[in-house]
Amino acid sequence: MIPGVPDLSALWGTKAPAAPGRPSAPADGMDPADDAALNEVRRLLGNSLSMAGGPMEVAGRLRAALAQAQPTLFATLPGGPVAQVEQLAEGLTWLIHHVDQPPALVAGFGRLGMALAECGVAPQQLQLAGAALAEAMRAGMAAHGWRQDFDQAWRSTWQHAYEWIAHGMAAGRYQPMTWAAVVLSHELRREDLAVLRVRPYLPMPYLPGQFARVQVAEQPEVWRPYSLAGTPSQDNTFELHVRAKSWGGVSGALVHRSKPGDKIRVARAEGGMTLPGNQRELLLIAGDTGVAPLKALITELAVTGDPRPATLFWAALTPAELYDIDDIARIAAAAPQVSVVPVLTGGELDVLVETVASYGDWSGHEVFLAGPPQMLAVTGTALLQSGVPPHHLHYDTPE
Template identity: 70%
Template sequence: MPGRLLPGVPRPGATTPYPPGAGPWPGGIPISPRSTTEPVSGIPGIGGPRAAGPQWPGDPVQATNPVGALRMPSFAEPVTARPAAPADGMDPADDAAMRELARLLGNSLSLAGGSEEVAGRLRAALAQAQPALFLRLPGGAAAQTEQLAEALNWLVHHLDQPPVLVAACGRLGAALAECGVAPQQLQLAGAALAEAMRAGMAAGGWRQDFDQAWRSTWQHAYEWIAHGMAAAAYQPTVWTAVVVGHERRRDDLAVLWLRPYLPMPYRPGQYARVEVPGQPGVWRPYSLTGVPRRDNMVELHVRAKSHSGVSGALVYQTAVGDKVRIARAEGEMGLPASGRDLLMIAGDTGVVPLKALLTELASTGDPRSAVLFWGVRNLSELYDVDDIMDIARACRRATVIPVISEGEAGPYASGLVTDAVAAYGEWSGHEVYLAGPPLMLAVTSAALQDLGVAPERIHHDKPD
């Protein structure tokens, strides 16, 4: 295994080999571009089929040849049977070599202090050599180290399964490409990994076979990862995520926390399409809450109008430990580069992307002022108001104003959210962000323009 490709696995980027026996035309006779269709004399006749390769037991025996025919080989002669190839196309010796390689990796990982300690040293070394690398990846240092440790454990336990290993490295490459990582930023990872292993061992514990095993394994993985990076430009990237939290906030609404297995980049305010196992091919968009720079979690707020569909499955049928698939993040609902103050107006669960923007303001210490109006029908629909109030208090200058359109308003404003916005202040100098049902977006946008807000300063994603 060391120093060469895994058996049965073509080098990424190489052309597919011809089937066994493929080659030029029989006899190696080239075809001339000046060939004509005129008959040619003097060609001996061919009587009967011509053997295409060594004979096999059970083929018919031709006792005699027609007059003038080419002599056929006698199929009655003894034939040595070919040994049967393994079902998976792999040589048993190669299979044993991979098991030995996995043993070397596992033993050295344990001797170096375990996957978590090695991952911590590896991340520190890579961050020093390539400072921009981890800035492109979601999650903080702790979350990134955790994913590296999981990757090392996974590699050791799947090294003897080349098809699984190649496919997983390709998916990792696609995810890294989505994060903006370039292949050359990973070239030092093999040497850094070997050094992270050596540094955790006792004096004299690092052996040449350990070093060769890790460097060789990384070289193969790197090629497959680079292949996945290139493939990401031609096919959509999809992340598998496990449900780590599920909480019903209302009878028709649940908050879910998902953890993608691979780094998933997104900006606060964006949304992504989700697929559940029971409904393959059906993708439903949901806003993403949270700050990707903090951890590897994705938060979804899902409201279901019925028990059917993707939303119904997520609210009523999904539990912790289940898996879903997430497509790449979409949408332009991000904080503007300008220093203008912000006006945010949400309707019902439209508060989710605006909550994400508030969280971004709090985590970065942004000095801009932000006012969030959250319009709902009744008090029971303010399912997330405490969390949003806490986030606003963590901001430098943020205010949250719930507006109740029906029934008792309690301590909050009552009436239409557009009336509350008009009564609160003057907004012509603000950047405005809207999120909610399509009708709410249209009505609120028109009302804001009547208040003097320029259309180019009103931002919202297109209704899906």
């Protein structure tokens, strides 16, 4: 052990979370000493990454080193060199933002392992990645800038990440890539928006807040991502909230031509916008069909008896656009710790920002954003400026 670097094996072990409804551990669901130790790891990783030139520079050096050591590795992965460097940079940033959230780390690297296995990557091809990452960091620093505690923090972090990736690769061999599913019900809530209830024929693993790509029979070559508004702890069904900009495409087929009994295919669940293992209070902000993944989160709170308070703001132009408010109000009624605040913006995002701010200080909350890109940008920026730490801000932008 290096003095000042926590033992990550103890912190990222297999502690069981408190049972729903029972008193949780202090503050973040962990002992205060563990929480402080993981914050120290995040500080070491973040500071060293900045000193080494930032995520993009380090990712560029890392890809070059791995490509030289494993010439076939990147040939099996999607995208060209530029896109792959960008993905590596995003991964480094995500790691630092989530290093103090062990459940998110385990789940995220497990999903990465499944995705890499689908691309044909073998675990042994990643064995050198930890050393290559440490070297990519060291090479970007001034002389004597690379410290022993930096090296220990990165190598230990990668050791655990590699194990979780390998477990994900192994699990991926026994899990289908897609599931056949049937449409149980189809409700046209607006002219351009429908809510479909779907049931896979076989149990499909996912976490509340995730999304999955969907294929319809009339366009078998196209897969379109939609959030899964449901929780696996219910009846193996979930909702798809679909808005169609036209009569064509997957969305057009689901909104305008789908009916009960239709068959669709659903790919593996993706995304990291899931409930964290800590017990921080939750701030949820939705726009339009972005309410779907947040509905899944409050449903999980209600079903499991999770006691943490949650406040959901749902922004809409008019009352008619609050297409699912009755069902969301029903869920909130079953979970007294959940509050729902409809916000009629009239198209002005400042109204949403001001309304959220008027409810108090959110800097200690875990924040989840889902909706149109402009809403994500405006509300995310405002929350960061108000003191919400970047690693407490969660959103997915599936392509």
